[in-house]
Amino acid sequence: MENMMAATAAVQSAEHTGRLGIPYLFRYWQRANSLGARQHQDTGEWDLECTLLAGLNLNVLETARFLNPHDRPSFEAFEDWIIAANGGAMDEAGLARLCAALAGNPVGSAVGSLDGVEGLTPQELAFWDEHGYVVVHNAVTRADCDAAAAAIYKFLDASPAVPGSWYGRKFGVSIWVPLLRHPAFHANRRSPRLIKVFSQLWGREDLWATVDQGGLNPPEREDWKFPGPRVHWDVTIAPPHRFGVQGILYLTDTPAEQGAFSCIPGFHRRLNEWLRTLPAGANPHDALKREPGFVPIAGNAGDLVIWHHLLPHGSSPNRGRLPRVAQYITLRPTRWDYTREWV
Ligand SMILES: O=C(O)CCC(=O)C(=O)O
Structure with a gap:
């Protein structure tokens, strides 16, 4: 039956x-x-x-x-x-x-041919291989960044010129901004250079941009402290370890001290060895919190930081004068190998 x-x-x-x-x-x-x-x-x-x-x-x-x-x-x-x-x-x-x-049929990129679109240089690809992240300069235009940053401020009823508005109730304590489908966000997801770089890393063009939110990480104040995310993984670390990428697009200039994205460069390459050194029964997610080498990655408006999803990463407290404004962007192929066991 x-x-x-x-x-x-x-x-x-x-x-x-x-x-x-x-x-x-x-x-x-x-x-x-x-x-x-x-x-x-x-x-x-x-x-x-x-x-x-x-x-x-x-x-x-x-x-x-x-x-x-x-x-x-x-x-x-x-x-x-x-x-x-x-x-x-x-x-x-x-x-x-x-x-x-x-239906399993081949499809190309969402924006047509990527021939002639500037991607990562051999040096940048070598940097990626070694460190597990890369800063893609000018992944989208300054005008497109400004439009997306303005959309975030508008959504929050805030203004870059009014510091008091960066900490409003609608924003709460999180640095995430649950704006998903603004046309300016959509335009950035379709930037040919951005798509080209993801397609180089995945080695294919049938990519789909996740519909992710924005972010506003304001300077810390006496009554507002950085709530995280601190160092973590978003994927399982159970074997077999699979390939995957994540990305964040800076919508405003982001010096290292201004709440920049942070990671432990190269850690994904020694993950297996590190797991073997943990005492029996230790929780790797707790152990990670004590790991040194978590560094902020600076960038300008329009720069995209892409990282290997096994790289421990997070954000950082903003000790600058202005908020860090960002859009989270990841592109993945139609099908990819993933590990079902969650650790
Ligand atoms: O906002 C950031 O800088 C960190 C982003 C992050 O931790 C994530 O996307 O999982």
Whole structure:
């Protein structure tokens, strides 16, 4: 009986493409409806699910919240929500590219040919190999940075000229700014130079930009102290260790002391050896907090810091005069190898 139900569900999900014409979407909704969020990540298709959401211009966390198993929204409500999130109409070319990729067909970059677009130099690639991070200068234009920084300030009802406004209630204690789909953010995700660099590191062009938020890390004050994130990993450190990248785009000039992104350069290459030196039963995430060599990485507006996802990283207290304003940007291929065990 159970097998029959599973077979019926599989046939339904293969056939039901809904209003958006994406076969995989129905299956995703079915799974989200029947499983809790944690189990939901452990299907063996987590990479494909991330591609689905990125291709639909959705953030992973907001989607998990919408598909909360306690609310169980209908598939039609899910589609309505997706269309509304996209301003009432989907981008047809983007949908066609997503459908092709999900069907396993080859797709190129989101912005067409990357031939002739400036990428990383051999020296920068060698730096990346050694240190596990690289600063990509002028990944987006100054004008595009200004537009995205202005969007963040507007979202916060704040102004770069009014220090008191950097610590408002809407902002709370976190340095994250939950602005996701502003056109200026979207433009930065489609910068050809930025896409070219990610495609060099991944060695492929079928990349999808995650719909990540912005950030504003203001100078510390007596009544406002840096809340983190301090040194950490966002991925599992269980073997086998897989390739992956993350990125942050500086929207304003960011000297090292102005709350810059920080990391332990080269650590990803000695991770295995370091894990072996830990006493039995030690928690590697706690041990990492005592590790030396966590350094801030300075950059100018328009510079993108990309790091290997096994590099311990975080942000830093801002001892400067102005906030650090940033946009988080990561591009990943349609499918990638990942380790399912979480440590
Ligand atoms: O905002 C930063 O500088 C650090 C970002 C970070 O820790 C992350 O994206 O996981």
